[in-house]
Amino acid sequence: MSLEKKDDFDHNAWLKTKDLTPIESVFLTTLVFLDRRLRIVDYLELLEDAYYKVNLQMPKSHTEQYDLDNKFWYWYPLYSLGFFSTLAYIVAAVSGALLGFYYEPSAVGDPSTAYASIEMIMTELQFGFALRSIHRWAAQIMMAAVFLHMLRVYFTGSYKEPRELNWLLGIILISLSMVFGYTGYLLPWNQLAFWAGQIGVEMALATPIVGEWAAQLLFGGFTLGQATIIRMYILHVFVLPFVVTALIALHIGIVWVQGIAEPH
Amino acid sequence: MSEKDSTDTDARTDGGETGIVAPDDEVPTWSERKERKVGLSRLTFEYFERSRREDQDLRNESDYVERDVLGFPTWPHEIIRNLSISMFFVGMIVLIAAALPPSLEAPADPSSTPSIILPDWYLYWSFGLLKLNPLNPGLAVLDGGKLLSDQLYGVLANVVVVGAVALLPFLNKGSARRPVEQPFWAAIGVGGAVFSITIAGLAVQNLIPLPLPLQLNIVFVFPVVAGIITYAVLKTMREGYMYGLNRRYYMLRPPK
Numbered sequence: 001m002s003l004e005k006k007d008d009f010d011h012n013a014w015l016k017t018k019d020l021t022p023i024e025s026v027f028l029t030t031l032v033f034l035d036r037r038l039r040i041v042d043y044l045e046l047l048e049d050a051y052y053k054v055n056l057q058m059p060k061s062h063t064e065q066y067d068l069d070n071k072f073w074y075w076y077p078l079y080s081l082g083f084f085s086t087l088a089y090i091v092a093a094v095s096g097a098l099l100g101f102y103y104e105p106s107a108v109g110d111p112s113t114a115y116a117s118i119e120m121i122m123t124e125l126q127f128g129f130a131l132r133s134i135h136r137w138a139a140q141i142m143m144a145a146v147f148l149h150m151l152r153v154y155f156t157g158s159y160k161e162p163r164e165l166n167w168l169l170g171i172i173l174i175s176l177s178m179v180f181g182y183t184g185y186l187l188p189w190n191q192l193a194f195w196a197g198q199i200g201v202e203m204a205l206a207t208p209i210v211g212e213w214a215a216q217l218l219f220g221g222f223t224l225g226q227a228t229i230i231r232m233y234i235l236h237v238f239v240l241p242f243v244v245t246a247l248i249a250l251h252i253g254i255v256w257v258q259g260i261a262e263p264h
Numbered sequence: 265m266s267e268k269d270s271t272d273t274d275a276r277t278d279g280g281e282t283g284i285v286a287p288d289d290e291v292p293t294w295s296e297r298k299e300r301k302v303g304l305s306r307l308t309f310e311y312f313e314r315s316r317r318e319d320q321d322l323r324n325e326s327d328y329v330e331r332d333v334l335g336f337p338t339w340p341h342e343i344i345r346n347l348s349i350s351m352f353f354v355g356m357i358v359l360i361a362a363a364l365p366p367s368l369e370a371p372a373d374p375s376s377t378p379s380i381i382l383p384d385w386y387l388y389w390s391f392g393l394l395k396l397n398p399l400n401p402g403l404a405v406l407d408g409g410k411l412l413s414d415q416l417y418g419v420l421a422n423v424v425v426v427g428a429v430a431l432l433p434f435l436n437k438g439s440a441r442r443p444v445e446q447p448f449w450a451a452i453g454v455g456g457a458v459f460s461i462t463i464a465g466l467a468v469q470n471l472i473p474l475p476l477p478l479q480l481n482i483v484f485v486f487p488v489v490a491g492i493i494t495y496a497v498l499k500t501m502r503e504g505y506m507y508g509l510n511r512r513y514y515m516l517r518p519p520k
Contacts, residue, residue, distance in 0.1 A: 050340075080346035087354050111371035122368055133361040141357055143386040154432075154453045157441040164433035171430050181384055194372035195381040203394065206415025224374070252338075259335015260342045263441040 011036075079260070081149035086248060088142035093241065095135040102128065105233035107189055107226045114189040114229055139181060146174055158261035166254045173251060176244050183236040189229060197224045197232075380471070388464035393425060394418030395466050398480060429456075444505045447498035455491030462486050 011032045034040055102121050106113035121128035153159050159167035186193045204215040220227025383391055397414035436449050443450035462483045
């Protein structure tokens with residue numbers, strides 16, 4: 001037995017036998033270089049596979065095949081709600097990242113720095129008005145889409161047997177989306193935000209055993225102030241984006257593996 | 265390369281014995297090792313073998329029309345069909361955002377409580393559940409005192425509702441997919457959806473010119489009425505609908 005490699009192809013010799021233009025030889029040399037280190041061929045195969053799948057003729061769906069109900073196509077838009085809410089989530093994420101460049105989470109001052117920065121975004125910043133508008137509407141419409149998505153899943157029985165876990169995951173996701181909305185609602189630090197925060201603190205304090213601890217953790221104390229707004233900000237732009245994005249990926253991954261449940 | 269091989273056939277090591285025995289015919293292959301394994305991996309292997317055989321047996325022996333399609337491929341079929349509709353609605357988001365920009369209310373002022381305190385609309389149902397305190401019973405044993413504080417009662421109402429929704433797939437099993445096949449569960453669903461709206465009304469009870477007892481009745485009676493109507497309608501439709509459904513299945517795939 002030898003540690004000498006025996007079965008390597010001599011790619012350089014192979015290159016020399018070919019009559020290549022400079023562009024081709026640079027391309028091939030780079031490709032060979034990268035492939036020997038990163039196994040690109042494997043990924044190219046995936047791409048190729050995807051390409052041929054896209055070009056396949058679409059098979060008839062179960063519903064079409066058995067001519068089960070032409071009303072299915074009437075209801076079809078409801079089947080795209082999950083995908084649509086993902087797109088709305090992406091729109092909200094992009095516009096939110098842009099808003100984050102200008103927003104300052106601080107309750108100091110009168111009116112507070114946070115409120116003043118929102119006012120600046122709305123009145124002075126180029127396209128700031130549009131940016132906040134898009135962020136807010138994307139969030140609102142995503143929530144609406146997610147609730148309708150849940151109703152669609154219920155009434156087509158799509159939560160049933162092999163898909164119980166995804167239903168539970170969906171409940172976690174819809175709850176986290178509402179927390180997402182709530183934390184975002186508090187950020188402008190206007191009257192509605194402040195008093196909605198007050199209700200949140202009261203809700204937390206009403207819970208036995210863990211209540212005070214939860215209020216400390218989420219709101220930074222029992223009265224609202226600087227600690228609250230910074231915690232809401234970190235939840236909204238750091239914690240929830242990671243958690244929710246990961247869960248959405250898992251949710252969609254399970255749908256991918258299990259397939260779309262059509263009515264039978 | 266071949267020149268080197270002929271002259272230098274010994275293993276080149278850092279010195280000393282490697283302790284590594286070269287693979288030969290006696291060494292089991294990886295698949296053989298896997299088969300010989302005991303314990304959990306062996307059990308897993310056996311389970312997969314068994315379940316595959318069971319599936320095959322079921323398929324061979326079944327004498328009824330199977331509803332064997334569990335899912336329709338997500339990629340590319342479903343995603344591509346969804347894309348057209350979804351992209352349209354993403355465009356609608358931008359259009360609505362341009363037409364209806366959000367307002368910015370007065371800055372936070374801890375010293376003045378506004379007359380209307382509301383979360384965003386999608387939390388109205390939850391906020392309404394928090395306001396269920398008129399139903400929190402006073403107990404005679406406690407001299408009319410309450411077992412749970414009003415706030416805790418509201419928080420628990422939220423927990424109960426979300427928990428009930430989470431339990432659904434474990435309560436309702438089977439292959440029925442359409443509301444007509446299960447009028448009862450469709451009625452539960454419609455009742456729940458109507459309840460989420462009527463309970464949201466409770467969140468804004470100070471804006472609705474109705475006495476509180478009447479409104480509480482509405483909150484709980486409307487969903488029940490909606491559920492009963494749904495049940496009655498679906499029960500009526502059921503026979504004819506299921507007849508047509510089964511006929512289509514049998515026409516295309518008669519029982520073996």
